[in-house]
Amino acid sequence: MTSLPRGGAARQFSPATRRGFAVLGAVSAGLLVLSACDKPTAVATVTIGSDSVNSEATCWNGGSKIDEKKLQECLQDKGEGDSGNGAEVKTVKVDTEADVHIGVDPKIADKGWTILMNGQPLTDASNKTFRTIPGSVFFNQQYGASGDSTVLSILENDGSSATGLWSFKLEKES
Numbered sequence: 001m002t003s004l005p006r007g008g009a010a011r012q013f014s015p016a017t018r019r020g021f022a023v024l025g026a027v028s029a030g031l032l033v034l035s036a037c038d039k040p041t042a043v044a045t046v047t048i049g050s051d052s053v054n055s056e057a058t059c060w061n062g063g064s065k066i067d068e069k070k071l072q073e074c075l076q077d078k079g080e081g082d083s084g085n086g087a088e089v090k091t092v093k094v095d096t097e098a099d100v101h102i103g104v105d106p107k108i109a110d111k112g113w114t115i116l117m118n119g120q121p122l123t124d125a126s127n128k129t130f131r132t133i134p135g136s137v138f139f140n141q142q143y144g145a146s147g148d149s150t151v152l153s154i155l156e157n158d159g160s161s162a163t164g165l166w167s168f169k170l171e172k173e174s
Contacts (some may be wrong), residue, residue: 001132042105044154044166048098048135053090058153059165066162074165075119075153089151089171092161096136102150103130108156111163116153120144125157138170 018124041057045166059066059074094100097098104113106129115123115131117138137143149171156164 041164042107044105044108044157044168045103046092046101046152046168046170047101048092048094051092051099053092053168055088055090055166055168058089058167061163063163066165071162071165074167075116076137089167089169091171093173094135094138094170095173096139098135099132100135100138100153101132102128102154104154104166105129108154108164111156111158113156114155116155118151119153139172148149148174 041060043054043056045052045054047053058070061067061070096154102115109127109129112125112127114121114125116118122133122137123142135144138152139145139148141157149169152168154166155162
């Protein structure tokens with residue numbers, strides 16, 4: 001049997017060092033993947049009970065003003081899948097007795113945002129990152145609802161122009 005002199009064998013790394021190499025490799029791979037992608041938009045989230053759905057903007061112009069015609073096209077989207085303008089319009093089931101919690105990325109809140117229902121303002125502009133609205137509002141004719149579904153949109157507005165739109169289709173839970 002042949003033995004190697006002490007220290008001549010393959011170098012053994014401590015668990016902390018191996019973890020460091022693993023983290024470095026993961027970060028490098030992540031940066032490589034991100035470098036091939038467009039910069040993602042900020043995210044908006046709708047939460048009902050323990051169910052949450054988040055989405056990137058369905059209408060976006062890199063954070064710059066969205067042309068009025070393009071914005072109207074985005075607002076006409078009824079949530080039938082991909083809006084053709086950005087991210088897919090996601091569907092959320094809503095119990096009318098539950099609260100609908102709407103959260104936005106701080107980048108959206110900094111500019112200001114308004115909640116729209118079927119393209120019409122439902123709330124005043126806000127700079128908070130979180131709002132709560134009773135689920136029944138989204139299916140109440142008094143607020144412009146009709147039928148068992150409605151489109152909830154979050155309109156980012158810098159005070160003079162629309163700069164982003166996030167939309168979700170809300171369906172009444174039977």
